[in-house]
Each structure stands twice: as C-alpha cells, then as structure tokens.
Amino acid sequence: MEPVIQIKDLNKSFGDNHVLRNFNMAINAGENLAILGKSGSGKSVLIKCIISLMEVDSGEMIVLGKDIQLLNSDELDSLRAEVGFLFQSNALYDSMTIRENLEFPLRRHWSKEERKKGADAAVKEALEDVGLSHTIDMMPAELSGGMRKRIALARALILRPKVIMYDEPTTGLDPITSREISNLMLSVQKKYKSAALIISHDLNCIKMTSNRVIMLIEGTRYAEDTYENLRKSEDPKIKEFFD
Numbered sequence: 001m002e003p004v005i006q007i008k009d010l011n012k013s014f015g016d017n018h019v020l021r022n023f024n025m026a027i028n029a030g031e032n033l034a035i036l037g038k039s040g041s042g043k044s045v046l047i048k049c050i051i052s053l054m055e056v057d058s059g060e061m062i063v064l065g066k067d068i069q070l071l072n073s074d075e076l077d078s079l080r081a082e083v084g085f086l087f088q089s090n091a092l093y094d095s096m097t098i099r100e101n102l103e104f105p106l107r108r109h110w111s112k113e114e115r116k117k118g119a120d121a122a123v124k125e126a127l128e129d130v131g132l133s134h135t136i137d138m139m140p141a142e143l144s145g146g147m148r149k150r151i152a153l154a155r156a157l158i159l160r161p162k163v164i165m166y167d168e169p170t171t172g173l174d175p176i177t178s179r180e181i182s183n184l185m186l187s188v189q190k191k192y193k194s195a196a197l198i199i200s201h202d203l204n205c206i207k208m209t210s211n212r213v214i215m216l217i218e219g220t221r222y223a224e225d226t227y228e229n230l231r232k233s234e235d236p237k238i239k240e241f242f243d
Ligand SMILES: Nc1ncnc2c1ncn2[C@@H]1O[C@H](COP(=O)(O)OP(=O)(O)OP(=O)(O)O)[C@@H](O)[C@H]1O
Pocket: 014, 017, 019, 037, 038, 039, 040, 041, 042, 043, 044, 045, 046
C-alpha cells in the first residue's frame, strides 16, 4: 500500500542554516511514526513544510497520494481536511464554547446541510473519544491544561483525518497527564486506523505511542528503528538522547 506521507530528498535552508538535508521519510497507513531530534534540529520546520506553511528549497512531498507542491489553494484546503493537527499551543478559541470550538472545522469543510444532519453527533462522539462529554458547554478557560489538550485532540479528530500531526503533544503536562494523552493517541490510532507523525521530546510518549522512530540529526534521517532498538544502540549520537 502507498504510504500516507512520503518525503523525498527534502532540503530547507534559512541563509547559511541548512536545516533539512536530503531528508527522507515515509509513513504507512495506520502507523505512528515519531521524529526525535534536539531542540532546533528542524522538527517544526519539517511539519510546516509538509502542511505547506513553508516553502521548501527542493524535494518532493506526497501526502495522501498528492504532490503538495502542485496543489492550488482550494486543493490544499481540502487535503488539510484529511490531515488532523494537534498544535503545541492547542489553538483553541477562548471566546467560544467547547461545542463551538469543535464545530469550527465542520463549518469550514461541511455544507450547511451536512452540519444540520451530523454536527451535533460528530461533536458528541469526538468529546466521548477523549472522555470529556460533560465539558460541551464550558469555555476553554474553565479547563485544565490536560483537558484543553484533549479538546484540541477531539477537534483534530472531528473530520476523521487519515493522518494526524502531533506537535509536542505532551509538552508542559505533568507525567500522569502526559501518559493519559499518550494513551488517548493510541486509542485514536486503534479506533480510526489513522496514521500519525509525532514530534516530541518526551521519550515516554514516544515509547508508548510510536511504531517506528526517526532520529533527526544534523538535518538528516540519521537512524530509523523501533524505540526499543534505538534505546539499545551503542552509537554515541543516539545514546545521547536516552541517557
Ligand atoms: N522562519 C524562520 N526563519 C529563519 N530560521 C528559522 C525559521 N524557522 C525555523 N528556523 C530555524 O530552523 C532551525 C530549526 O527550527 P525548528 O523550529 O524546526 O526546530 P525544532 O527541532 O522544532 O526545535 P524545538 O524542539 O526546540 O521546537 C532553527 O535553527 C531555527 O532557528
């Protein structure tokens, strides 16, 4: 089966700063792939290139069978409906209730008719998925950091994406809440058979959620293996991450 995301020989520089160098990566359907790299190694730049928020210098990016550099803005918009994002900041709208926050992507991607028929059920199911049905009429400010993260995940799920991008999903959360989020990420993968790109510093999160890990070092795919195999590596550059 064709990978859901395929990156070939991606290069991205800012002046003399060559952030990504002939970077290659493929995510298969239903697979959780994590990218582990030091601060400043280019993980966020990579996500921005994949969702076309940033232009690349050279390389190819095929997302759900489409070469994203060849898409016009309408085509990009509909592709983005199939890709869910969980941003580090959660990006919830503070002035909207939880229901309104979850309806937001539906307003953009569903017709009025579709929303009339299905929005209420979709919002309720997404909230159930993250165990927060009771917050439907609350405001984001009334929720804890971990709850806001779960709501952001519910919003990412509402359009049933085939692939989800997790940008530092557990950063800033305590270990117990981080584990809850990691467990949720696993149950999402199981229930929706979605694939994921997970960018994280949190080794526990990566250990729990990823099927495969790419080590991004000096802009390249330095190593790629399961978490357990990488943890056992004797390579000093890899060991550094686990010590
Ligand atoms: N818009 C930009 N203009 C210039 N340089 C940039 C820009 N965005 C990122 N960079 C540079 O690209 C490099 C990679 O940054 P990036 O944010 O991708 O790192 P990261 O691996 O996500 O780090 P962290 O884990 O700290 O979030 C850094 O050297 C950064 O300064």
